[in-house]
Every structure is written in structure tokens, then in C-alpha cells.
Amino acid sequence: MSPAAQASAVRELDVAIVGAGFAGLYLVYLLRQRGFKVRAYEAGGDVGGTWYWNRYPGCRVDIVSMEYSYEFSEELQQEWQWSEKYATQPELLRYAQHVAERFDLRRDIQFNTRISSATFNDASGRWLVATDSGEQVSAQFVILATGILSAPNLPPFDGLESFTGDFYHTGQWPHEPVDFSGQRVAVVGTGSSGSQSLPLIAAQAEQLTVFQRTANYVIPAYNETLQPEAVAAIKRDYPQRRQASKLFPFAFSFETTGKSVFEFTPEQREQIYEAAWARGGLMFMGVFSDLLLDPAANATAQAFFRRKLDSIVSNPLTAEMLTPDFALGCKRLVVGTDFYETFNRPNVELVSIKHTPIERITPDGLVVAGKEYKVDAIVFATGFDANSGPILRMDIRGRNGLALRDKWSGGASCYLGLMPAGFPNLFTITGPGSPSALSNVLKSIEQHVDYIADCLDSMRSNGQRLIEADEQAEQAWALHVDAIAAQTVFKSCNSWYLGSNIPGKPRVISAYIGWPEYAEELAQIAADDYRGFRFTAA
Ligand code: NA7
Numbered sequence: 001m002s003p004a005a006q007a008s009a010v011r012e013l014d015v016a017i018v019g020a021g022f023a024g025l026y027l028v029y030l031l032r033q034r035g036f037k038v039r040a041y042e043a044g045g046d047v048g049g050t051w052y053w054n055r056y057p058g059c060r061v062d063i064v065s066m067e068y069s070y071e072f073s074e075e076l077q078q079e080w081q082w083s084e085k086y087a088t089q090p091e092l093l094r095y096a097q098h099v100a101e102r103f104d105l106r107r108d109i110q111f112n113t114r115i116s117s118a119t120f121n122d123a124s125g126r127w128l129v130a131t132d133s134g135e136q137v138s139a140q141f142v143i144l145a146t147g148i149l150s151a152p153n154l155p156p157f158d159g160l161e162s163f164t165g166d167f168y169h170t171g172q173w174p175h176e177p178v179d180f181s182g183q184r185v186a187v188v189g190t191g192s193s194g195s196q197s198l199p200l201i202a203a204q205a206e207q208l209t210v211f212q213r214t215a216n217y218v219i220p221a222y223n224e225t226l227q228p229e230a231v232a233a234i235k236r237d238y239p240q241r242r243q244a245s246k247l248f249p250f251a252f253s254f255e256t257t258g259k260s261v262f263e264f265t266p267e268q269r270e271q272i273y274e275a276a277w278a279r280g281g282l283m284f285m286g287v288f289s290d291l292l293l294d295p296a297a298n299a300t301a302q303a304f305f306r307r308k309l310d311s312i313v314s315n316p317l318t319a320e321m322l323t324p325d326f327a328l329g330c331k332r333l334v335v336g337t338d339f340y341e342t343f344n345r346p347n348v349e350l351v352s353i354k355h356t357p358i359e360r361i362t363p364d365g366l367v368v369a370g371k372e373y374k375v376d377a378i379v380f381a382t383g384f385d386a387n388s389g390p391i392l393r394m395d396i397r398g399r400n401g402l403a404l405r406d407k408w409s410g411g412a413s414c415y416l417g418l419m420p421a422g423f424p425n426l427f428t429i430t431g432p433g434s435p436s437a438l439s440n441v442l443k444s445i446e447q448h449v450d451y452i453a454d455c456l457d458s459m460r461s462n463g464q465r466l467i468e469a470d471e472q473a474e475q476a477w478a479l480h481v482d483a484i485a486a487q488t489v490f491k492s493c494n495s496w497y498l499g500s501n502i503p504g505k506p507r508v509i510s511a512y513i514g515w516p517e518y519a520e521e522l523a524q525i526a527a528d529d530y531r532g533f534r535f536t537a538a
Contacts, residue, residue, distance in 0.1 A: 010137065013137055015143060016129045017039065017143050018146050019043075019049060020048075020109045021050060021145065021147050022445055023429040024040045024047075025096060025100060028109060029103050032108060040108060040109045042112075043112070046097065047099075047100045048092070048093045048097065049147045054173065056170040056193060056196070056197045056381075058196040058198075058199065059089035059173075060221070060335075063252050065085065066082060066226075066231070069095070070446065071238070071239070072450075074239065078235055082226055084224065085222075086335065114131065116132045116394060117395040118395075118426070120397060122399060125536070141427065142425065142426045144391055144429065149496075150389075151385040151386075152171035153385050154169050155380075158361065159360040160361045165364075165377050166178075167378040167379075167380065170379065180201055181204055184209070184374065184376050185205040185207070185377045185378070186208075186373065187201060188379070188380050188382060189212075189380065190214070191381060193381040194381030195339050196334070197381060198342060199337060209348075209373050210349070212322075212354070213357070214325075214331070215323055217305060217328050218340065219277070219336070220277070222278075223337060246443055247516055249286070251443040254283030255276070260290045260294075261291065261294075261301075262290075269304075273301065277304075282333050285328060292329050292489050298489055306323055313340050314344050322343065330493040330495060356369040366378070386510065387431075388432055391404065398424065398426065402422050407422060414428055415474040415533070416433065416469075417433035417435070417436065418431060418434065418451070420469065420474070422468070424536075425468075427448075429448045429449065429452075433511075434448065434511070434518070436510065438512070438515075451522055451526070454526065463538045467530070468534050468536075470532050473531075474532075484512070484513050484514055497510055497511055
């Protein structure tokens, strides 16, 4: 193609959106409605993001579906029927597909297209975005709707290429069902993905060997089929309920005493923990007001947890190995079904790799402490390079050619979790420094998309061409995010919230622990003419 023809092949957009998960879908919907010319680029073959890729057995959301869902359309939230308290991945994917169809979003989404780079042109004030197939797009704004958990982490195990069986990463699961019947299977990793999948794999496989580096807290989900009367009761005043849920610290409702552990006698405490266990779910960690703040309070929850574990797991040595050694809530709690019970099965073995890592992978299995475990298939449930991971897999360059990889070499930071300084007109949805994973992320997505749409509207009416975050405002925000985290248990262990699950990644808290104040603060900043941002006139 001649240079002239190439130039004419550049697509012109107001907004280029990276990703068509729940954030990308709502961006396409809202920005199009506001009259912006948009297009979303999606690496997957369909919409859904996380729920498109994570097809492993047992994959479910860990926030109740009546709350982990969009509220931007009253018609949508009235007509959609969730079948279970915690929807499975196939149902979540159907929901995303329904949204895409109902609002005719697919015509502005390009599938099977990965964005490889985005470069800001100082002279024109526009972004040049390139796809992996060499297509080029010129856009005034770029919005990264790349998701928190979309860059799978497959550690470089020695010898993996020599393995003669099949191996899988939970975050890149095949579209066809995988049948483990009659097989010896290894699961590596016991975060949510490993813990949700291994009870189902154990029920199917001949033998399951679980390789655990860090024991996690797994709280029962007590998932159930939703009853029509209960759903109808919620839908009668859905908007009011949504509003009420967003007043809770993590943007979803939960039961709490609202008081310190130490305001109760040990007997009362035990009853409260028992009731919280019987309800199940993520917010076991919110039953007292100080569990995430005070190590002594947290220790009471750990002790209760240990008693529960001992009562379920019949082999005391296995129970010991399954006992976490860090503060409850520091890593994301796993909301599971039959996880501990699975270790009572005769075909399940737990191998600790805490002190003796996987040495290598052979054609026939895995070697730990000099012993070879022969398997037919390996499931790597080894998590993700979270938050900044998917962003940094692209080559993003801002003012004066500044590479985002260089700017973030000491840790990712964005002013308000919305925009990195030095990168005008580049927004992140649920980006580093926003509540993201430490909130009901659907609510954080809607809040960010609404906020950005309003900001773009305001710029258009005020004749502004560029918005950029002030360097000092960004630094002050990063200090604030860190200072809040330092008052909690979240920095007391290694987790993907901190990036410390990835060797060499700077250890920085990625999520702002401060919903609902965060939403109020952003609204106030907009009211103060977007304090901390600078604008350039057209
Ligand atoms: P997680 O929660 O990051 O879990 C990954 C697991 O894999 C965890 O047990 C890790 O142990 C283990 N892991 C990671 N690298 C290795 C190596 N090199 N060797 C052995 N074991 C390893 O990811 P998930 O996909 O389960 O869940 C992510 C989120 O998705 C979850 O929190 C929910 O929000 C949904 P470690 O703990 O690092 O010692």
C-alpha cells in the first residue's frame, strides 16, 4: 500500500475504547448516546471480558448477581432474570451478550483485535492507536477498559514445553468442555480460580493432586437458586436498593454488627461468627468494624476459621496445611463450594509447595522436593498480572514520547485512578488508585463511565481539546491511597492487590479503600472545575 493510501486507511474516532467487557460495553452505549464517534477493540471473539475468558469449571462471581449487574437501564435490570445467587460464568457471559444485543453495541466493537500501541502526538493532540494486525486509528480520546484480571500469569516453569499431557490456564480456558474422566490431574494454585475449580475436577478425575503455595481463606458461598418472590421484592424498588448498597464500604450490601470485635464477649463473638459463616460470602470479613483494621481483632476471625476448618477436614495434617498464615481479608477471600470437603475424598492429595517450589515439569508430571508426581493434565490456576498488567502489555506513549512502562517502573499510579499524568486524554476505567477490585466492580465501572462521559460532555461544551492530570495532584493522590491502605490489613501479605504475586513487580496497592467517599470526592472535584486536571482550549 502506498503511504497515501495507508494514511487514508487511518480510522478517525472521537474515542477509541480498549476492551469490550462490562466497562467497554457501557462505554460504547453511553458515549454513543452522547453523540461521540466510538469504537471498541476487543482481543476476544465476543463481549464479556473476564467472563469470556474464564471458562474453567466452577467459575462464578463472588458478589451476589442482583448487585453485580448494571443499573444504568431500568428496563434492563427489570427484564434480566438471574437464576442463582452467584451466577456462573456461562450466565454472566449470556448477560453481557444480551446487553450487547439489546443496545445494538456490536456494530461498534471490533473483535479478535488486540491493541498493541497507543501514541500521543504532541502537535495534533490526538492519539494514534495501532492494532496487532497493523490497523491504525486516530482518536481524540483513548479509554482503557482493559479489566483488572485480564493478563493471565503463567509462571515460566522449567520443562513445561516437554510435558506430553494437556495443560490449561484457568484464565484462558478452552471453549469446548474439558473432560478429565479417568485422568490424573494436577491443579497448581489455590486462589479463587483453583479453589472454585478443584471440587468439580476432583469429582470427575481419577486422581487430583493440588499444589498449594499459600493456603487461602475459603468461605462457603451457600449458593442457591433465586426464588421468584425474592427477586420480585428486590425489583419492586431496585433503584432505591441500588442506591442503598452504594452507601456500603465496598459498594454492595452486607450484614455487619458495625461494632468492634472487642465490644462483645467471646461467646457472643462466636455466635456472630457462626451466623456470618452460615450466611457465607465475601463479607464475612465485614461482620465486625475492625477486622480489616486491627490485627488483634483479625486474629479472632483467624482462630474461628481454624476451628471451622478442623471440623470439616478429617486429616489433621491436611487441615494444618490448609490453614492460612496471614490476616483474613488481606488476600481476597475465596467464596467457594465444597472446597475443604474435597480434601476428604480418597482421590485428592494436597502437596505444599510453600518451602519446596515446583522444581521442574517433566514429560510426565511435576517434580517437587525431588519427587515426581505423574499426571495426565495440569491446570494452572496461577492468577493474573492484575490491574496495570493488561495496560503495560501495550506500548503506550504520552507527552514527549514518555513510555507508560517507564513512568510506572516504580509502580502504577493515576490521578484518582482515572488518568496518569503526562498522558492527556487517556482514561482508565477502574484503573490503579481507584476502588476497582476493592469494590463491587460493576458499580465502579458505571461510576467511572458516567464520570468520564460527563467530563467529555463538559469539554465539548467549553471548547476544550485536552484534559491532563496534574503531576502533583497525581502524587498526592498516590500518597493518600497508600496511607489509607497502611491503616488496614491489605499491605500485610503478598497479593495481586499489591502486585506482589508477580516476581519483580513493584509492591504498590492498586485499589483505593474508600468507597463511598471516593464517589463523593470525584463529584466534588468535578464541581470544582475538575480540580487537579488541566485543560487546553481547542
Ligand atoms: P490468585 O488469587 O492470584 O491465585 C493464584 C494462585 O496461584 C495462588 O494460590 C498463588 O500462590 C499460586 N501461584 C502463583 N504463582 C505460582 C507459582 N509460581 N508457583 C506456585 N503457585 C503459584 O488468582 P485467581 O485466578 O485464583 O484469582 C484471581 C481473582 O479472580 C480472585 O481474587 C477473584 O477476585 C477472582 P500465592 O498465593 O501467590 O503464594
